[in-house]
Amino acid sequence: MVQLTRIYTRGGDKGQTSLGDGSRVDKHDLRVTAYGTVDEANSVIGLARLHTEGEPDAMLGRIQNDLFDLGADLCTPEQDQPKYPPLRIQEAQVERLEHEIDTLNADLGKLTSFILPGGSPASAYLHLGRTVIRRAERLIAQLMTVEAVNPAALRYANRLSDHLFVLARWLNDKGRDDVLWVPGANR
16 A cells, blocks of 8 residues: 655656656656646546546546556556566456446437537536546557557556546436537538
């Protein structure tokens, strides 16, 4: 378990930070940018949760915890013989998202257009969270071109953006209150 006794350490005052394995990198390192963006998505989901209850809120609570797992996964570079086994996203977490997507999607009407972010406050925040996790996904994919990364981390981010999209629709009265794009409406 993580124990924080001091919030500031002054260790980052020169533009570097420590990774999960203790190595130091620049704060603008791609790995740091990726897990920082995951943290940003988690914060947006926290805003959405101010407007949810019941099972949707429970889903988002599980997702928030998973996003800390994802951040821990990304902040710890792959090693052959690590001193301590790192926390890694597991395929079961991806599969849980898929199951929840399928369950939610079964209640939704067919899409007839692209959806504009909006409707209920929860849905608007989930659309924002979806775009932030998509940015994190792009950063994880970019990181994978230069360093080894747990492939399940990328799959989780990919599935999560789909989950947030479907849940946003579900919270918009199962899609009935979605705000649809009307191509060329303002010409």
